[in-house]
Amino acid sequence: MQNRRTFLGMAAASLLPAAIDAQAPGAPAPGAQAPAGRGELARHALTGPLEGFEAVLLELNLAPGQRNPGPGHRHPGPVVGYVAEGQLAFAINHEAEQVVPAGKTFFEPAGAVHSTHGSARKDGPTRVLVFMLVPKGSPLTAPI
Numbered sequence: 001m002q003n004r005r006t007f008l009g010m011a012a013a014s015l016l017p018a019a020i021d022a023q024a025p026g027a028p029a030p031g032a033q034a035p036a037g038r039g040e041l042a043r044h045a046l047t048g049p050l051e052g053f054e055a056v057l058l059e060l061n062l063a064p065g066q067r068n069p070g071p072g073h074r075h076p077g078p079v080v081g082y083v084a085e086g087q088l089a090f091a092i093n094h095e096a097e098q099v100v101p102a103g104k105t106f107f108e109p110a111g112a113v114h115s116t117h118g119s120a121r122k123d124g125p126t127r128v129l130v131f132m133l134v135p136k137g138s139p140l141t142a143p144i
Contacts (some may be wrong), residue, residue: 052136055131057091064122065122076110076134080132083127091115091116097116
């Protein structure tokens with residue numbers, strides 16, 4: 001547990017200067033509205049003890065009732081998410097589905113099966129910000 005906290009803490013600390021001074025190529029201009037669906041907002045190569053990894057920030061915009069199709073997927077690194085608006089239906093490793101409301105966070109360990117995700121609201125959209133650490137150049141998801 002302590003190693004995971006140390007790893008995430010070092011990653012977040014190493015990302016802060018890059019987030020203040022730089023913007024990933026192809027990311028929307030500051031103040032621009034993110035496109036509907038899934039949008040990569042920033043991607044930064046890490047240095048020091050996390051060299052070989054990238055920090056990635058995504059915004060997920062889910063329509064009311066929108067759910068992920070298929071059996072699920074995995075992420076190659078840890079995931080921390082924040083529900084900015086709406087309610088997220090969420091489960092890993094085929095555990096019972098949870099509803100994560102706006103203002104709350106969720107965590108996925110590296111390699112966990114992301115078995116459920118989608119909007120738990122039928123009357124409005126759900127917007128989620130996702131911070132991921134991934135090996136440099138790897139895809140963000142892989143099928144199970």
